[in-house]
Amino acid sequence: MTTPEILLQATNIFKNYGTLPVLKGIDLSIAKGEVVSIVGASGAGKSTLLHILGTLDAPDQGEVHFSGQDLTKMNNGDLARFRNKYIGFIFQFHNLLPEFTALENACLPGFLAGRPEKEVKARATELLEMLHLGHRLEHKPSEMSGGEQQRTAVARALINSPEIIFADEPSGNLDSKNANELHEIFFRLRNELNQTFVVVTHNAELAGMADRKLVMKDGHMVA
Numbered sequence: 001m002t003t004p005e006i007l008l009q010a011t012n013i014f015k016n017y018g019t020l021p022v023l024k025g026i027d028l029s030i031a032k033g034e035v036v037s038i039v040g041a042s043g044a045g046k047s048t049l050l051h052i053l054g055t056l057d058a059p060d061q062g063e064v065h066f067s068g069q070d071l072t073k074m075n076n077g078d079l080a081r082f083r084n085k086y087i088g089f090i091f092q093f094h095n096l097l098p099e100f101t102a103l104e105n106a107c108l109p110g111f112l113a114g115r116p117e118k119e120v121k122a123r124a125t126e127l128l129e130m131l132h133l134g135h136r137l138e139h140k141p142s143e144m145s146g147g148e149q150q151r152t153a154v155a156r157a158l159i160n161s162p163e164i165i166f167a168d169e170p171s172g173n174l175d176s177k178n179a180n181e182l183h184e185i186f187f188r189l190r191n192e193l194n195q196t197f198v199v200v201t202h203n204a205e206l207a208g209m210a211d212r213k214l215v216m217k218d219g220h221m222v223a
């Protein structure tokens with residue numbers, strides 16, 4: 001058996017909000033092509049950890065290595081470029097821009113990366129079609145269902161072919177049918193594209209489907 005390629009490694013992560021200790025020495029590593037779920041009670045520190053792993057926030061102490069680079073040593077400009085190129089995000093509330101269509105929303109990170117417009121639009125169209133949104137390209141978020149909006153956010157997360165996708169309660173706002181469809185998409189993307197996912201979820205079914213389930217309690221990883 002070949003050793004899995006470690007994509008992301010976090011070591012001894014600590015984070016306080018003021019006097020509140022939230023992360024108390026977290027170690028974890030994520031291999032390429034893995035779907036890892038992070039579960040735990042409300043307030044355990046899951047979102048805080050996800051934000052640090054995704055470079056949206058910095059730890060007070062500890063290191064996050066991505067393909068060997070120490071992200072905690074990068075300046076903000078380099079981090080923003082790094083994030084745009086290598087990381088995709090999916091949040092509970094899709095965070096789509098209301099005045100833009102599905103196609104335009106999905107294109108945005110590609111435009112920010114400075115890629116050619118034609119190439120980005122073609123890829124966004126392909127992704128939206130793959131996510132069964134070919135008939136919704138010109139619809140604005142308010143003209144789409146919750147499931148359609150969230151699938152648009154998936155296309156946006158995938159547009160720059162990120163190495164890793166961080167999802168924070170991605171199905172928290174969906175009914176069970178749309179939630180199941182979204183979960184199936186994650187595993188299809190993993191199986192077909194070897195896409196790596198780290199998913200914070202309260203959905204027991206999704207957490208159980210993951211290759212590994214990490215459990216957080218009071219700022220510690222307990223399993």
Ligand SMILES: Nc1ncnc2c1ncn2[C@@H]1O[C@H](COP(=O)(O)OP(=O)(O)OP(=O)(O)O)[C@@H](O)[C@H]1O
Binds near residue numbers: 045
């Ligand atoms: N920006 C912030 N400023 C101050 N405290 C914060 C901030 N963000 C989070 N916290 C606190 O840190 C703790 C951990 O929050 P976090 O959102 O990481 O938990 P969680 O495990 O994701 O919870 P949930 O399942 O409810 O989303 C909580 O007590 C929260 O109130």
